[in-house]
Amino acid sequence: MASIHDLQRIATQVRRDILRQVHAVNSGHPGGSLGCTEFLTALYFHQMRFSAAPFEMDGVNQDVFFLSNGHISPVFYSVLARSGHFPIAELATFRKINTRLQGHPTTHEGLPGVRIASGSLGQGLSVALGAALSKKLNNDTHLVYSLHGDGELQEGQIWEAAMYAAANKVDNIISTVDVNGQQIDGSTEKVLSLGNLRAKFEAFGWMVFEMNGNAMEEVIAGLENAAAHTGKGKPIVILMKTEMGMGVDFMMGTHKWHGVAPNDEQLSKALAQLPETIGDY
Amino acid sequence: MAIQFTFTDQNDTRSGFGAGLLELGKSNPNVVALCADLTGSLKMDAFEAAFPERFFQTGIAEANMIGLAAGMTIGGKIPFTGTFANFSTGRVYDQIRQSVAYSDKNVKICASHAGLTLGEDGATHQILEDIGLMKMLPNMVVINPCDYNQTKAATIAIAKHHGPVYLRFGRPKVPNFTPADQAFEIGKAVKLKDGKDVSIFATGHLVWKALKAAEQLHEMGIDAEIINIHTIKPLDEAAVLASVAKTGCVVTAEEHQRNGGLGDSIAQLLARTTPRPMEFVAVNDSFGESGTPEELLVKYKLDTPDIVQAAKAVLARR
Numbered sequence: 001m002a003s004i005h006d007l008q009r010i011a012t013q014v015r016r017d018i019l020r021q022v023h024a025v026n027s028g029h030p031g032g033s034l035g036c037t038e039f040l041t042a043l044y045f046h047q048m049r050f051s052a053a054p055f056e057m058d059g060v061n062q063d064v065f066f067l068s069n070g071h072i073s074p075v076f077y078s079v080l081a082r083s084g085h086f087p088i089a090e091l092a093t094f095r096k097i098n099t100r101l102q103g104h105p106t107t108h109e110g111l112p113g114v115r116i117a118s119g120s121l122g123q124g125l126s127v128a129l130g131a132a133l134s135k136k137l138n139n140d141t142h143l144v145y146s147l148h149g150d151g152e153l154q155e156g157q158i159w160e161a162a163m164y165a166a167a168n169k170v171d172n173i174i175s176t177v178d179v180n181g182q183q184i185d186g187s188t189e190k191v192l193s194l195g196n197l198r199a200k201f202e203a204f205g206w207m208v209f210e211m212n213g214n215a216m217e218e219v220i221a222g223l224e225n226a227a228a229h230t231g232k233g234k235p236i237v238i239l240m241k242t243e244m245g246m247g248v249d250f251m252m253g254t255h256k257w258h259g260v261a262p263n264d265e266q267l268s269k270a271l272a273q274l275p276e277t278i279g280d281y
Numbered sequence: 282m283a284i285q286f287t288f289t290d291q292n293d294t295r296s297g298f299g300a301g302l303l304e305l306g307k308s309n310p311n312v313v314a315l316c317a318d319l320t321g322s323l324k325m326d327a328f329e330a331a332f333p334e335r336f337f338q339t340g341i342a343e344a345n346m347i348g349l350a351a352g353m354t355i356g357g358k359i360p361f362t363g364t365f366a367n368f369s370t371g372r373v374y375d376q377i378r379q380s381v382a383y384s385d386k387n388v389k390i391c392a393s394h395a396g397l398t399l400g401e402d403g404a405t406h407q408i409l410e411d412i413g414l415m416k417m418l419p420n421m422v423v424i425n426p427c428d429y430n431q432t433k434a435a436t437i438a439i440a441k442h443h444g445p446v447y448l449r450f451g452r453p454k455v456p457n458f459t460p461a462d463q464a465f466e467i468g469k470a471v472k473l474k475d476g477k478d479v480s481i482f483a484t485g486h487l488v489w490k491a492l493k494a495a496e497q498l499h500e501m502g503i504d505a506e507i508i509n510i511h512t513i514k515p516l517d518e519a520a521v522l523a524s525v526a527k528t529g530c531v532v533t534a535e536e537h538q539r540n541g542g543l544g545d546s547i548a549q550l551l552a553r554t555t556p557r558p559m560e561f562v563a564v565n566d567s568f569g570e571s572g573t574p575e576e577l578l579v580k581y582k583l584d585t586p587d588i589v590q591a592a593k594a595v596l597a598r599r
Binding site: 057064108116118120123127138140156157167 | 335337339344348354355357
C-alpha cells in the first residue's frame with residue numbers, strides 16, 4: 001500500500017498532468033482539478049478496490065466512482081491513467097480531435113474508467129445512487145463513491161436524489177462535495193448562497209462528515225472513517241474543504257482559474273512549483 | 282365487396298405495458314421497474330406486487346428517476362421507467378440526453394398518456410412533441426405500438442434490445458386487433474392491408490383509424506395500403522419505399538405534432554430518395570385542450586374522416 005509520501009508524490013505529478021493537459025489545448029478547467037487532486041489520488045491509490053485492466057463497466061465486486069462535476073476531467077483523466085486504466089501517454093490527446101479524453105468525461109468513446117457521461121451538472125448523484133441500488137440487488141458489498149462541486153448543488157436534481165437516498169436508506173454510497181466556495185461567476189456566496197450545507201444534508205437525513213481536502217493525511221482518514229460508517233442505514237456525504245487552484249500560488253484563492261488555461265510563461269512558473277516526481281507523460 | 286376490419290376486445294395500451302412488464306419480471310431477474318408516483322396509471326402495480334424488491338418508487342422526481350435508472354444499468358440491471366409521456370421526455374430531456382443516450386445506458390423509458398387521447402386533463406399533460414424529442418437523440422429507439430397486444434409484445438421485445446428505448450403508449454381503451462401471439466420485431470413495419478392507390482403509414486392509436494379509413498376508401502373505389510409503423514426510429518425504410526414505389530403517394534397519421542413526428546421522418550426519407558405527394562394527419566403546431574378522447578381526435582382532425590380526406594387529396598395530387 002502506498003505511503004502518505006508516495007501518495008503526495010503521485011499528487012504532485014497529477015497536478016503537473018493537469019496543467020500540461022489544459023495548457024496544450026488552451027482550454028479546460030485547472031482550478032477545481034488542482035483542488036481535488038489529493039482526493040482523487042487518495043481514492044484511486046489508497047481507498048478503492050477495483051480492477052483497472054480489464055476495466056468492466058458493471059464493476060461488480062469492485063468499488064466504483066462517479067464524477068458528477070465532469071468539468072474537472074483533467075484530474076480524473078490523470079488519476080485514471082496513472083492507476084492503469086489507459087496509457088499515460090494518452091493524456092497528450094486531451095480535448096483533441098478523435099480523442100477518448102473528451103472535454104467532459106464520457107463512455108461514448110470507450111475510455112476505461114468512465115462509467116457515465118457528466119458535464120451537464122447535477123446528474124451524477126442520481127446515477128451513483130442507481131449504481132448503489134444495483135449493488136444491493138447483486139448482494140455486492142463494495143461501495144459507490146461520487147464527487148460533486150459545491151456550485152453543482154444549486155441544481156434541483158441533487159436534492160431529489162438526496163431525498164431519495166435517505167428515504168430508501170441507501171447506505172453503501174459515500175458522496176463528497178468539493179467545497180471550494182467558487183463557481184464561474186464568482187464565489188458561491190455571491191452567486192447563490194448554499195447556506196449551511198451540513199444542516200441541509202442532515203435535514204435531508206444524511207450522515208455528514210467534514211475534512212480538509214488538501215491535506216493527504218486528512219483525506220485518507222476522512223475516507224476511511226466514512227467507509228467505516230457505511231451500512232448503517234444512512235447515506236454519507238463528506239463536505240470537503242478545498243482551495244481552488246491548490247499547488248500553484250497564483251491560481252489559488254480566486255475563481256479566475258475555474259476554466260482558463262495557463263499560457264507558456266504561466267505554465268513554466270506553475271511547473272517550477274511542482275517538480276516532476278514519477279515522470280511526465 | 283365491402284371490407285371490414287374487426288377487433289377482439291377493447292383495452293388500453295398501458296395495460297398491455299403492465300402485462301408485458303409482469304411477464305418480463307417472471308422471465309428476467311435483471312428487469313427492474315421505477316415509477317414516479319403513477320404506479321396505477323402506468324399499470325405497474327402488478328409488477329410491484331409480484332416483485333417488490335425490484336420495484337422502485339421514486340416519488341414525484343422524474344429527473345432523479347432517470348438518473349437512478351441509468352446508474353442501475355451499471356451492475357447489469359434492465360430498468361423500465363414509468364410515468365406520463367410529458368414527464369418522461371420534456372421534463373427530463375437533458376437527463377435522458379446525457380445520462381442515458383450519450384452514455385449508452387440500457388434504460389427503457391416507458392411513457393403512458395401520450396398525445397391528445399389522455400383527454401380531460403388537458404394540454405399540460407397532452408404531450409404532442411415526445412416522438413420528435415426522442416427521435417432526435419442519437420442512439421434512441423422510438424416505438425409507438427397500436428393496441429394492447431402489440432404494446433405487450435413490444436414491452437417484452439425491448440428488454441432483449443441492448444440500448445435506450447422510448448416506448449410510447451396511451452390511456453384510453455381502444456380496439457385490440459393485432460394477434461396476441463405476435464412476434465414483435467423492432468424496426469420492422471407491419472403491413473395490415475395491401476393496396477395499390479395510396480400508402481397510409483400510421484402509428485399508435487391512429488393505426489386502427491387508418492384501417493377504418495381503408496374501409497371507407499374501398500367503398501369509394503380507392504385501394505389503400507395500410508402499414509403500421511410501430512417503430513418510428515429506426516424507420517423501416519425498405520418497407521416505406523417498397524409501398525410508395527407501388528402507390529406513388531403517401532398519407533401519414535399520428536397523434537403528434539406534424540413537426541418532428543412520423544410524417545416528418547417519412548418525408549425526409551422520400552425527399553432524399555423518391556419525392557412523392559404527401560399529406561399529414563397530425564396536430565399542426567398547436568396545443569391540445571380538455572375533452573373526451575374522441576372529441577379531441579375530431580376537433581384536431583386526427584379521426585378516420587380526416588385520413589379519408591387526406592388520401593383523396595393526395596391521390597388528386599399524384
